[in-house]
Amino acid sequence: MVTGVRTRAVHGGKEDLGGLGLHVPPIDLSTTYPVPDQAAGGAALADWADGLADAASPVYARLHNPTVARFERALADLEGVDSAVSFASGMAAMTAVLQAACLMRGRPHVVAVRPLYGGTDHLLATGLLGTETTYARAGDIASAIRPDTGLVVLETPANPNLDLTDIAAVVRAAGEVPVLVDNTFATPVLQNPAAHGAAYVLHSGTKYLGGHGDVLGGVVACAEPLAGPLRQLRILTGAVLHPLGGYLLHRGLATLPLRVEAATRTASELASRLAEHSAVESVRYPGLTGGPLLGTQLREPGAMLAFEPVGDPYAVVGKLGLITPAVSLGSVDTLIEHPGALTHRLVGESDREACGVSSSLLRVSAGLEDVDDLWDDLDQALRVAAADRPRG
Numbered sequence: 001m002v003t004g005v006r007t008r009a010v011h012g013g014k015e016d017l018g019g020l021g022l023h024v025p026p027i028d029l030s031t032t033y034p035v036p037d038q039a040a041g042g043a044a045l046a047d048w049a050d051g052l053a054d055a056a057s058p059v060y061a062r063l064h065n066p067t068v069a070r071f072e073r074a075l076a077d078l079e080g081v082d083s084a085v086s087f088a089s090g091m092a093a094m095t096a097v098l099q100a101a102c103l104m105r106g107r108p109h110v111v112a113v114r115p116l117y118g119g120t121d122h123l124l125a126t127g128l129l130g131t132e133t134t135y136a137r138a139g140d141i142a143s144a145i146r147p148d149t150g151l152v153v154l155e156t157p158a159n160p161n162l163d164l165t166d167i168a169a170v171v172r173a174a175g176e177v178p179v180l181v182d183n184t185f186a187t188p189v190l191q192n193p194a195a196h197g198a199a200y201v202l203h204s205g206t207k208y209l210g211g212h213g214d215v216l217g218g219v220v221a222c223a224e225p226l227a228g229p230l231r232q233l234r235i236l237t238g239a240v241l242h243p244l245g246g247y248l249l250h251r252g253l254a255t256l257p258l259r260v261e262a263a264t265r266t267a268s269e270l271a272s273r274l275a276e277h278s279a280v281e282s283v284r285y286p287g288l289t290g291g292p293l294l295g296t297q298l299r300e301p302g303a304m305l306a307f308e309p310v311g312d313p314y315a316v317v318g319k320l321g322l323i324t325p326a327v328s329l330g331s332v333d334t335l336i337e338h339p340g341a342l343t344h345r346l347v348g349e350s351d352r353e354a355c356g357v358s359s360s361l362l363r364v365s366a367g368l369e370d371v372d373d374l375w376d377d378l379d380q381a382l383r384v385a386a387a388d389r390p391r392g
């Protein structure tokens, strides 16, 4: 009986390879599949249309792809649920859940806890899909729920300020309403929201799951009865993950535990040093600010941190030489960005400030470099920017 996360990350989704005489998963690029028995092909098509996880033939690449399905089985196993359904991107995955939980069930109301990834926040705030959103604090969810509420949306650790929220408490407050937890920051290595009652666990696979900054994808892990409608939507909206993306995400899972463990050690060290630095006002890192949920819900503090420099945050980024100034996260190299300018630009400034995302906040995704090289880069940039700041 295999239970270790490293073992499952390496072997998950590869159960059929031995029978195929293969060591590495094949990349199946077929767009169509011969069905000499057209009646049997039709039965398979009907199975996919019903949202089933398996059928006698893929029939057509928009209905099913074996390479992608291996990644999904591996990810579902790491999240401790029956099923996972992948999409072309994290936002496509988010869209599918809103369609399945809200629009298909005639419950267009969403309750969301800020801060959220800027794209999710903007999708919910604009109501572009036909949903309507009430933003609530984690403690006020029960009173925000209405008879037409279809989904509660939560991100913990939150993007970008690393707030932790008690998933089980939110699930209790939501009652019958399913809760979606965006687990992109924690990864299944550090947190399994389904174990705390979350109905949908969402990942932007673009980040840690792929892990090398070269694949865009999204995935939702959930119980099989919730997965069927997501597959039905995916077939008809066409927001499928490309097989090459499925292959890269599956390959990324094998090193996910080691990458997350190494980057977490680096982030912990950077957070402690930043907290002592005279040119830093404040540091947000679950290892420093996480409270009682750290070690229980969130097993380790993770590889994301945020801080407010004393100097101009744009100047700090401009002085960096090694750390990559870019959005996204979870790659092999360390990335830094200004959420107010970039990832959370489309969230109104007052809403941003109200949920603790100040205009001086910088977000860092720790990579796999040597921590002292990263520190030398940060330290010089902080000092120069603090010395240059206008006085008065």
Ligand SMILES: *Cc1c(COP(=O)(O)O)cnc(C)c1O
Pocket: 089, 090, 091, 092, 117, 119, 120, 155, 159, 182, 184, 185, 203, 204, 205, 206, 207, 216, 217, 218
């Ligand atoms: C990037 C991100 C998303 C969106 O994912 P894409 O793959 O870019 O569509 C959603 N949630 C979080 C927390 C993210 O970081």
